[in-house]
Amino acid sequence: MEVSTKSSKVKLIASGVIPFLFLIILMAYIFGPGSDLLDLGIPLPEITIEKVDFIDSEIQVTVRNTGPISVEVAMADINDRIQPAAVEPDKYLNRYETALVRIPFEWNEAEPYRIGITIEDGTRFEKEIEAAAPAVKPSLELAWFFAIIGTYVGIIPVMIGLLWLPFIKRISKQKYHFFLALTVGLLLFLGIDAVEEALEVSKENLADVFNGGLLVATVTILSFLGLYYAGEKLLKTSKSSGLTKPVAIALMISIGIGLHNFGEGLAIGAAVGMGSIAFSTFLIIGFALHNTTEGIAIAAPMSRERKMIGKLALMGLIAGSPAIFGAWIGGFAYSPFSSVIFLSIGAGAIFQVIIIILNMIRVECNNNLSNVSVVSGISVGMVVMYLTGILI
Amino acid sequence: MILSLSILIGLSVVVFFTTFSDAQSESKTFVTHSGAMVTTTGEILDPLYTVSTVEFDPMEYLRDFNYGRVSQLSDGTTLREFTIIAEDDKIMEVSPGIFYNVWTFNGTVPGPTIRATEGDIVRVKFINNGEKEHTMHFHGIHPAGMDGVFEPVGGNGGQFVYEFEAGPVGVHPYHCHVMPLEEHIVHGLYGVFIVDPKEERPPADEMVMVLNGLDTDFDTENNFYAANTVPFYYQHHPIQINTDELIRIYVVNMVEFDPINNFHLHGNLYKYYPTGTDLVPSFYTDMITLSQTERGIMEFEYEFPGKYLFHAHKVEFSEKGWTGIFLVNDSNKKSNQDLDYGS
Known part of the structure; x- marks a missing residue:
């Protein structure tokens, strides 16, 4: 008996492994040494200028090899005029490797610059900077500035939104459903907004090799599935952990919105970091107005609860x-790649929350989602978000 | 479990893609265009050859004149025979670290400077060892069949003999004339043809400067400009000349894509003979403007020793390599070893 179970286990493992072996043989055949099957076509080298910083008397350029073959950085220019420069750590870039090109240059603030990097085959890659601005130096003062802005944009508007709670509490059940549906509309808008933003950042700043669109899709869905799984667990254990179901839902909404606000913080930090101060003032006002509605989203499911001022504040x-943390990261350590990741995680989180609230409404409305309050709630939510969003 | 796994994967991806390789080496120093010293732990990207490691030596080309294999015909006319081989597969390091497919006459860009006296018979045995068709088209006066336009010479050993009487007096370009013409020219198939007057010009320190451009990324815009192909070469390897000595420059503009080029000399003015066809100068100036294949002869002497720039006053060109320095030695002060005047 024991022998047979053992041998059946071996068989099971073998049957799982054998296809892999064939796959390895196939790969070795196609790519292995001596294979000339794929020796057709000419691989074109490609580099991407990911970041340009304006330091004292110097322009610093971060380049990444985003092509299929290794490259050598050979020359740097500013506005198509050749400049002596240094490349650190060295000029040889393997696939995906980055280097810092330091170009000594007496640049002028607020003027546009075109930065060119030429590689060994003579191909020149260019990045245009609309207006030069001194790179943000991390300082306690600036960190404090970002914290204050994060508070204005994130915490205070959400808290103001929460003040609608007594109002939502006193209204009829139908109107309550309307407000829950309104939350769905708001979140739906935010989710789409986050996906759009992630796609935009990836299109503008990420090389094609990262496959931006599918990166966004993959991270969004992974985030959605991960939080959905965790959310279900939270709801199941909500009784034992002393949380009521609406509180658990509100908690998930706040986590989802938190991730979203993290993305907003990133955008503000990055805008300040890149020196477009006027733009970021606008961004701050817009986000503040916009985020007030997020307070309603948290308040709505909790409105049938009692004694939860503390919890509510915590959720706020x-x-x-997270807007504060986002601003810090966006301002001090901006990278387009991590921005895309964070925005996508936020989008996944929001879609997960939408599913949970819809579930809640469905249960309350006896499986009928097509009633007036739900449909009008979602619609009004979208419209309100669109109108406040125009301000950004 | 799945959540933490996905977060782990996400974070590790973020960390992985933002990691810099942290190899460190000893620091080096370089000088910027404005004279500042900059120190780096990495490598220096500077478009200049600090040591003479060039494949094509602009200093050698500068004063290199080819008079051919000389013999006399039965009527006493001088025959000058040349062999020119075209190739189109050579990869040359045109600027430090930048490799470009040059098409060459006798292995260099520009091709050899061919020099004859007015009335001599010039016989050029042309061998095309390239892949594509090529020809040699001389500017000057010759029969239609010697024009190098309607008789493309096939690649991989095709041959043609160009024969004509040298004339008129002056400085002329020669270049391949196979379509697409722009492509054949910008890849480097050109050179200088000098026809001396029967009564020689006064002795001088003579040199040839071909003003050219390199479009290394094929976007019909030049990435580099130069006098004699290698960008910034004469800036870091000044051309040595002497005070009170006549300098004669045969200058030919072969820049494509840009409608004009120009030549500005510092601390001096020069007599300019357009196309070199007249023995009386047309201008006394420090600035000439040259269109495609426009050329001429410049003559000047320096009174004061020191370093003098010469460059395109279309500053874009000079900042992309078309710039150089004359280092004028005081001929009265020290007994300089005689310079090889190339003739």
């Missing part, structure tokens, strides 16, 4: 404070 913090 969970939803709002």
Whole structure:
């Protein structure tokens, strides 16, 4: 008996492994040494200028090899005029490797610059900077500035939104469903907004090799599935952990919105970091107005609860404070790749929350989602978001 | 579990793609265009050859004149025979670290400077060892069949003999005339043809400067400009000349894509003979403007020793390599070893 179970286990493992072996043989055949099957076509080298920083008397350029073959950085120019420069750590870039090109140059603030990097085969790659601005130096003062802005944009508007709670509490059940549906509309808008933003960042700043669109899709869906799984667990254990179901839902909404606000913080930090101050003032006002509606989203499911001022404030913090962290990261350590990742995680989180609220409404409305309050709620939510969103 | 796994994967991807390789080496220093010293732990990207490691030596080309294999015909006329081989597969390091497919006459860009006296018979045995068809088209006066336009010479060993009487007096370009013409020219198939007057010009320190451009990324815009192909070469390897000595420059503009080029000399003015066809100068100036294949002869002497720039006053060109320095030695002060005047 024991022998047979053992041998059947071996068989099971073998049957799982054998296809892999064939796959390895196939790969070795196609790519292995001596294979000339794929020796057709000419691989074109490609580099991407990911970041340009304006330091004292110097322009610093971060380049990444985003092509199929390794490259050598050979020359740097500013506005198509050749400049002596240095490349650190060295000029040889393997696939995906980055280097810092330091170009000594007496640049003028607010003037546009075209930065060119030429590689060994003579191909020149260019990045245009609309207006030169001194790179942000991390300082306690600036960190404090970002914290204040994050508070204005994230925490305070969400808290103001939460003040609608007594109002939502007193209204009829139908109107309550309307407000829950309104939340769905708001979140739906935010989710689409996050996906759009992630796609835009990836299109403008990420090389094609990262396959931006599918990167966004993959991270969004992974985030959605991960949070959905965690959310279900939270709902199941909500009784034992002392949380009521609406509180658990509100908690998830605040986590989702928190991730979203983190993305907003990134955008603000990055805008300040890149020196477009006027733009970021606009961004701040727009986000502040916009985020007030997020407070309603958290308040709505909790409105049938009692004695939860403390919890509510905590959720406001969970939803709002990530804007501060986002601003820090966006301002001090901006990278387009991590921005895309964070925005996509936020989008996944929001879609997950939408499913949960819809479920809640469905249960409350006896499986009928097509009633007036739900349909009008979602519609009004979208429209309100669109109108406040225009301000950004 | 799945959540933490996905977060782990996400974070590790973020960290992986933003990691810099942290190899460090000893620091080096370089000088910027404005004279500042910059120190780096990495490598220096500077478009200049600090040591003479060039494949094509602009200093050698500068004063290199080819008079051919000389013999006399039965009527006493001088015959000058040349062999020119075209190739189109050579990869040359045109600027430090930048490799470009040059098409060459006798292995260099520009091709050899061919020099004859007015009335001599010039016989050029042309061998095309390239892949594509090529020809040699001389500017000057010759029969239609010697024009190198309607008789493309096939690649991989095709041959043709160009024969004509040298004339008129002056400085002329020669170049391949196979379509697409622009492509054949910008890849480097050109050179200088000098016809001396029967009564020689006064002795001088003579040199040839071909003003050219390199479009290394094929976007019909030049990435580099130069006098004699290698960008910034004469800036870091000044051309040595002497005070009170006549300098004669045969200058030919072969820049494509840009409608004009120009030549500005510092601290001096020169007599300019357009196309070199007249023995009386047309201008006394420090600035000439040259269109495609426009050329001429410049003559000047320096009174004061020191370093003098010469460059395109279309500053874009000079900042992309078309710039150089004359280092004028005081001929009265020290007994300089005689320079090889190339003739």
